[in-house]
Amino acid sequence: SYELTQPPSVSVSPGQTATITCSGDALPKQYAYWYQHKPGQAPVLVIYGDTRRPSGIPERFSGSSSGTTVTLTISGVQAEDEADYYCQSTDNTGTYEVFGGGTKLTVL
Amino acid sequence: HLQLQESGPGLVKPSETLSLTCFVSGGSISGSNYYWGWIRQSPGKGLEWIGSVYYSGNTYYNPSLKSRVTLSVDTSENRFSLRVTSVTAADTAVYYCARQWRDQSLYYFDPWGQGTLVTVSS
Numbered sequence: 001s002y003e004l005t006q007p008p009s010v011s012v013s014p015g016q017t018a019t020i021t022c023s024g025d026a027l028p029k030q031y032a033y034w035y036q037h038k039p040g041q042a043p044v045l046v047i048y049g050d051t052r053r054p055s056g057i058p059e060r061f062s063g064s065s066s067g068t069t070v071t072l073t074i075s076g077v078q079a080e081d082e083a084d085y086y087c088q089s090t091d092n093t094g095t096y097e098v099f100g101g102g103t104k105l106t107v108l
Numbered sequence: 109h110l111q112l113q114e115s116g117p118g119l120v121k122p123s124e125t126l127s128l129t130c131f132v133s134g135g136s137i138s139g140s141n142y143y144w145g146w147i148r149q150s151p152g153k154g155l156e157w158i159g160s161v162y163y164s165g166n167t168y169y170n171p172s173l174k175s176r177v178t179l180s181v182d183t184s185e186n187r188f189s190l191r192v193t194s195v196t197a198a199d200t201a202v203y204y205c206a207r208q209w210r211d212q213s214l215y216y217f218d219p220w221g222q223g224t225l226v227t228v229s230s
Contacts, residue, residue: 001171033216035155042204042220043155049214086155090215096170097145097157097215 002026002091004100011106018074020103022087025068030090032070034063037084037102046085047072074105082107110135112205112221120199120228126192130205130221137186138163141211144181144188148201149223156201160208161188195228202226 004024012018022032034047045054047063050070060075070089074081087100116128130144137144145160159169161179169177173192181188192199202225206217 031214031216035217037155042222043217044220045216045218048209048216048218054218084154088155088157088216094213094215096168097160099147099155099157102154 002096002098004087004089004098006085006087006100006103008101009104009106011108012077013108014079015076018077018081018105020072020074020085020087020105021069022071022089022100023069024089024098024100026092027065027068027070027089029092030094032063032065033088034061034072035086035088036081037086038082043086077105077107079107081105110207110219112207112219114203114205114221114224116203116224116226118225118227120195120226121230122196122228123194126190126195126199126226126228128190128203128205128224128226130188130190132186132188132207137181137188138183141209143208143210145206145208145217146179146190147204147206147217147220149204150198150201158190158192158203160210162210197228200226200228 031049035043037043050065051063084102086102111133113131143160146158161167176193178191202223204223206220
């Protein structure tokens with residue numbers, strides 16, 4: 001079965017830049033999406049189509065793609081960005097959806 | 109704006125069937141670019157996609173759950189539903205419903221419901 005791999009945790013100080021990676025064999029062919037998930041809340045889409053930011057999402061959130069790896073970058077991290085972040089994509093044939101294991105972002 | 113709300117029993121006995129409904133407000137479930145999905149999160153674990161359904165009834169499922177899962181849609185009531193048969197403790201999770209954009213090779217979930225906790229226990 002298809003898998004997306006994320007680091008379990010990332011830690012940064014306020015104002016620094018956080019980078020979270022997501023790797024998968026089908027990523028050169030399929031778009032990736034990123035979600036922010038805070039405890040007790042609904043997940044929120046922060047990046048779609050590898051690099052596009054939905055309306056209402058702060059500009060400090062950006063996405064990039066290179067080969068089998070996509071990256072979520074949060075510039076000038078704020079305390080409110082502390083959350084779990086999940087990537088999501090589709091298998092090579094568009095048959096089913098997969099989420100990465102999630103990355104816990106800690107703001108020191 | 110579009111809102112989704114999950115509804116259903118919070119406690120299900122092992123071997124029985126879990127049934128949840130997602131009520132959609134602020135928009136029609138019959139949009140041509142959208143599917144409607146279910147995603148769950150077991151305690152201490154990550155998100156797991158369960159399956160998605162189109163307003164016409166077309167469905168696609170997570171292969172690992174396909175044998176036990178059925179999705180359906182009721183356009184007259186603007187809602188869609190999830191059934192999981194033969195549940196075990198491993199099905200204990202927060203279950204989320206979400207709208208899934210599925211067009212132009214984009215397949216993302218937005219927005220999501222608040223989620224509902226379902227516990228499988230005797």
